[in-house]
Amino acid sequence: xxKINLQDIILLVLSLLLAFGxxxxxxxxxxxxxxxxxxxxWAENAVFAIGIALSVLTLARFFISDQKIKxxxxxxxxxxxxxxxxxxxxxxxxxxxxxxxxxxIMRPAVVVISILIFxxxxxxxxxxxxxxxxxxx
Amino acid sequence: MILKAENISxxxxxxxxxxxxxxxxxxxxxxxxxxxxxxxxxxxxxxxxTLLYMLAGLxxxxxxxxxxxxQDLYSLTDDQLSLLRNQKFGVIPQGQTGLFALTVLENVLxxxxxxxxxxxxxxxxxxxxxxxxxxxxxxxxxSELSGGEMRRMAxxxxxxxxxxxxxxxxxxxxxxxxxxxxVLALLQKIxxxxxxxxxxxxESMAEQYADTIYRMDSGKLDKK
Amino acid sequence: MKFSSLPVLNILGKKSxxxxxxxxxxILSLSIFGGALILSSLRTGLKSLEMRLGAxxxxxxxEARTKVSAxxxxxxxxxxxxxxxxxxxxxxxxxxxxxxxxxxxxxxxxNAGCCxxxxxxxxxxxxxxxxxxxxxEKSFKGKLSDGDILIGSKVTLSSNRKLKFFDREWNxxxxxxxxxxxxxxxVFANMNTIHLLMEAADKIGWSFADKKYSDKxxxxxxxxxxxxxxxxxxxxxxxxxxxxxxAVKTKSMTSGIAQSLSGLSKIIAILTAIVWFLCLxxxxxxxxxxxxxxxxxxxxxxxxxxxxxxxxxxxMAESFVLNTFGSLSGIALAFLFIVPxxxxxxxxxxxPFLLPSFLWMIILVLAxxxxxxxxxxxxxxxxxxxxxxxxxxxxVREG
Numbered sequence: 158x159x160k161i162n163l164q165d166i167i168l169l170v171l172s173l174l175l176a177f178g179x180x181x182x183x184x185x186x187x188x189x190x191x192x193x194x195x196x197x198x199w200a201e202n203a204v205f206a207i208g209i210a211l212s213v214l215t216l217a218r219f220f221i222s223d224q225k226i227k228x229x230x231x232x233x234x235x236x237x238x239x240x241x242x243x244x245x246x247x248x249x250x251x252x253x254x255x256x257x258x259x260x261x262i263m264r265p266a267v268v269v270i271s272i273l274i275f276x277x278x279x280x281x282x283x284x285x286x287x288x289x290x291x292x293x294x
Numbered sequence: 295m296i297l298k299a300e301n302i303s304x305x306x307x308x309x310x311x312x313x314x315x316x317x318x319x320x321x322x323x324x325x326x327x328x329x330x331x332x333x334x335x336x337x338x339x340x341x342x343x344t345l346l347y348m349l350a351g352l353x354x355x356x357x358x359x360x361x362x363x364x365q366d367l368y369s370l371t372d373d374q375l376s377l378l379r380n381q382k383f384g385v386i387p388q389g390q391t392g393l394f395a396l397t398v399l400e401n402v403l404x405x406x407x408x409x410x411x412x413x414x415x416x417x418x419x420x421x422x423x424x425x426x427x428x429x430x431x432x433x434x435x436x437s438e439l440s441g442g443e444m445r446r447m448a449x450x451x452x453x454x455x456x457x458x459x460x461x462x463x464x465x466x467x468x469x470x471x472x473x474x475x476x477v478l479a480l481l482q483k484i485x486x487x488x489x490x491x492x493x494x495x496x497e498s499m500a501e502q503y504a505d506t507i508y509r510m511d512s513g514k515l516d517k518k
Numbered sequence: 519m520k521f522s523s524l525p526v527l528n529i530l531g532k533k534s535x536x537x538x539x540x541x542x543x544x545i546l547s548l549s550i551f552g553g554a555l556i557l558s559s560l561r562t563g564l565k566s567l568e569m570r571l572g573a574x575x576x577x578x579x580x581e582a583r584t585k586v587s588a589x590x591x592x593x594x595x596x597x598x599x600x601x602x603x604x605x606x607x608x609x610x611x612x613x614x615x616x617x618x619x620x621x622x623x624x625x626x627x628x629n630a631g632c633c634x635x636x637x638x639x640x641x642x643x644x645x646x647x648x649x650x651x652x653x654x655e656k657s658f659k660g661k662l663s664d665g666d667i668l669i670g671s672k673v674t675l676s677s678n679r680k681l682k683f684f685d686r687e688w689n690x691x692x693x694x695x696x697x698x699x700x701x702x703x704x705v706f707a708n709m710n711t712i713h714l715l716m717e718a719a720d721k722i723g724w725s726f727a728d729k730k731y732s733d734k735x736x737x738x739x740x741x742x743x744x745x746x747x748x749x750x751x752x753x754x755x756x757x758x759x760x761x762x763x764x765a766v767k768t769k770s771m772t773s774g775i776a777q778s779l780s781g782l783s784k785i786i787a788i789l790t791a792i793v794w795f796l797c798l799x800x801x802x803x804x805x806x807x808x809x810x811x812x813x814x815x816x817x818x819x820x821x822x823x824x825x826x827x828x829x830x831x832x833x834m835a836e837s838f839v840l841n842t843f844g845s846l847s848g849i850a851l852a853f854l855f856i857v858p859x860x861x862x863x864x865x866x867x868x869x870p871f872l873l874p875s876f877l878w879m880i881i882l883v884l885a886x887x888x889x890x891x892x893x894x895x896x897x898x899x900x901x902x903x904x905x906x907x908x909x910x911x912x913x914v915r916e917g
Binding site for chain 1: 637671672673674676702703854855858859861862864865
């Protein structure tokens with residue numbers, strides 16, 4: 158395992174939070190009485206999948222020492238995190254009433270975590286590019 | 295530029311069996327001659343460094359005056375004295391005195407940065423680093439330097455603004471023989487160009503490079 | 519390199535040392551701004567509630583008197599309906615002291631469409647209404663046609679601009695602006711549309727009022743009292759002259775909420791003040807510890823010719839930079855956790871909660887930023903003064 162830095166740990170924690178947090182804590186509305194799911198449930202599943210993908214990529218970074226590849230992964234996080242933020246409510250519509258759980262808890266939580274992932278990835282990407290440039294000079 | 299001290303003394307409050315104060319420097323007169331290396335030697339705790347800092351305007355006097363071309367240093371305001379120290383004095387302090395947030399080059403340029411922009415001094419700073427033999431460490435951080443390297447950085451830093459008077463407090467501590475000779479030779483060269491050099495040291499080799507030697511013992515200064 | 523770049527170089531040079539000041543500055547601004555934003559939102563919500571109530575007196579059927587609170591009138595979550603004869607409107611309008619009187623009809627939808635909750639449906643008379651109409655006019659300038667509905671801000675606007683109730687689709691004329699009250703969850707229509715809704719409900723077996731009398735029934739009458747008349751007196755008069763009704767003063771409805779809000783505001787203000795004080799103390803301690811650790815560094819600067827003033831400026835500049843970034847981060851975090859979650863906060867508190875206007879938020883941000891930065895800098899000022907007084911010669915000699 159290569160040297161692990163703070164950004165890697167923060168990104169891993171946030172990615173896991175996005176996946177498992179959305180699944181277990183700030184999940185969407187529960188199933189209806191007849192056992193069927195409302196459409197927000199599929200948004201929850203999509204966010205979980207994106208969170209898992211981000212977690213796997215972050216873990217992969219622990220074993221990569223090439224700064225350019227790491228920077229590339231950080232760059233991909235920018236798109237993934239934006240996608241995660243847009244899934245609930247925009248890519249996949251949520252319930253009709255905005256005071257339902259999917260609107261009041263799931264969506265804001267997903268948006269906040271996605272923004273944090275975006276910011277950390279952006280900072281990491283810029284720092285890595287700058288240090289790569291410095292090393293070349 | 296003549297630096298003169300008239301009846302200067304320094305006491306510290308330190309209660310002992312016989313007295314409430316400890317006299318670090320007993321009342322003395324002193325002249326720092328231009329164009330010469332003046333050495334003050336003596337045991338540790340004899341008051342030589344205290345005297346150096348009093349003469350450099352960095353330690354308040356308990357009595358007397360320090361005159362620079364008839365200007366009483368300690369009658370100046372702090373702003374005036376600080377500016378004077380920056381432009382006329384180069385102090386090489388004892389111990390590890392690097393600014394840890396800055397690189398070696400930035401440390402050397404620090405006296406320039408206090409009152410101006412360092413843009414025009416970068417070449418000179420690199421030349422000084424080369425003179426003291428650490429030009430390859432220009433971009434290194436203080437944490438990467440040995441004690442001797444940091445001492446040489448401090449020497450370069452003291453010379454960046456081409457001061458009229460150099461105050462060197464144990465400048466050859468942590469240096470090997472070769473570097474010790476190089477530093478002493480450099481100070482001698484500086485003095486020969488018309489500057490004044492006050493060298494406080496217990497390095498025995500220094501006597502070969504000094505024009506005037508004083509000995510300090512228990513706060514009393516005697517010319518050798 | 520200039521002396522002015524030294525503060526930032528010092529901050530970046532010792533990140534772990536800078537981090538402690540940054541973190542406490544962040545906590546300080548997070549609590550100040552977070553507290554201020556929540557308080558401001560509660561006050562804005564209460565103001566919105568009072569504006570939406572609008573009326574001085576709300577007249578309801580006597581048996582519905584226990585269902586009446588600012589909650590139910592403004593529908594904080596209860597889907598309710600009750601009725602009284604429409605003839606009460608004329609009786610009340612004729613009472614001395616009554617300036618205006620306007621009817622409303624309540625009903626609720628079934629668990630229709632895609633969601634598992636029912637909606638409160640409110641019928642009002644656009645001609646005589648003075649509580650809902652002013653709010654409607656902000657988002658909808660036209661005439662509300664029969665068959666058209668207006669939806670509250672918390673009802674999702676569908677792409678086809680239609681909503682299904684009682685097996686029939688109704689055209690959405692506009693979505694209304696947020697009020698921070700339960701009205702955001704409601705659907706509004708004119709009286710004719712409400713009767714059409716009742717007919718549609720009846721067709722699928724849901725009866726709200728007896729079909730024979732449905733167009734002769736109303737749920738509430740909003741009353742505005744003339745200037746110079748005592749509201750209590752008019753309310754008593756209404757109850758005496760119009761049988762089987764209860765005249766509820768809206769002031770008494772909101773006073774409970776106002777009291778809760780006042781209590782909650784005091785708690786938030788006290789907690790914020792405590793956090794501010796603790797952070798100030800901690801910042802003072804940390805600043806002094808850090809400065810103590812850096813005595814030699816400052817002595818070296820003095821030796822190089824830095825004046826006491828420059829040293830003070832250096833310390834204060836470092837403090838300013840760290841506190842500014844810490845404060846901005848704290849405010850950003852507060853934003854990140856309050857704004858997206860404001861609906862959750864509203865449900866948890868059970869009080870009207872409406873985020874203040876953009877302009878007011880900017881004012882709050884600036885005010886909190888100034889307070890946080892000043893607090894942070896004040897905590898460093900004693901240390902800055904102390905360090906400027908050092909005897910450089912002594913410190914360097916001590917090694």
